[in-house]
Amino acid sequence: xxxxxxxxxxxxxxxxxxxxxxxxxxxxxxxxxxxxxxxxxxxxxxxxxxxxxxxxxxxxxxxxxxxxxxxxxxxxxxxxxxxxxxxxxxxxxxxxxxxxxxxxxxx
Numbered sequence: 744x745x746x747x748x749x750x751x752x753x754x755x756x757x758x759x760x761x762x763x764x765x766x767x768x769x770x771x772x773x774x775x776x777x778x779x780x781x782x783x784x785x786x787x788x789x790x791x792x793x794x795x796x797x798x799x800x801x802x803x804x805x806x807x808x809x810x811x812x813x814x815x816x817x818x819x820x821x822x823x824x825x826x827x828x829x830x831x832x833x834x835x836x837x838x839x840x841x842x843x844x845x846x847x848x849x850x
Contacts, residue, residue, distance in 0.1 A: 770825030802845040
């Protein structure tokens with residue numbers, strides 16, 4: 744389930760990759776349920792001024808939000824998201840961290 748949408752002046756490939764990355768993030772976060780996901784995205788925008796569609800260009804702020812909200816439990820969510828990105832962008836994405844996975848998928 745995709746919560747946001749992407750408005751981009753990037754090239755078609757980058758915009759498509761951003762949309763797919765957001766879909767992977769939403770899928771990885773689906774373990775929180777829809778209301779949990781919405782709460783995380785609300786906190787992300789409130790505390791970091793980071794909108795859902797900006798996650799692919801600001802993954803560090805997204806990671807900070809997860810860490811702030813879930814502490815050490817954020818690692819589980821990050822792994823789920825990285826797993827989804829790796830599935831969709833394989834073999835281009837062999838990154839370990841969420842930030843590395845997003846950056847690799849953006850290429």
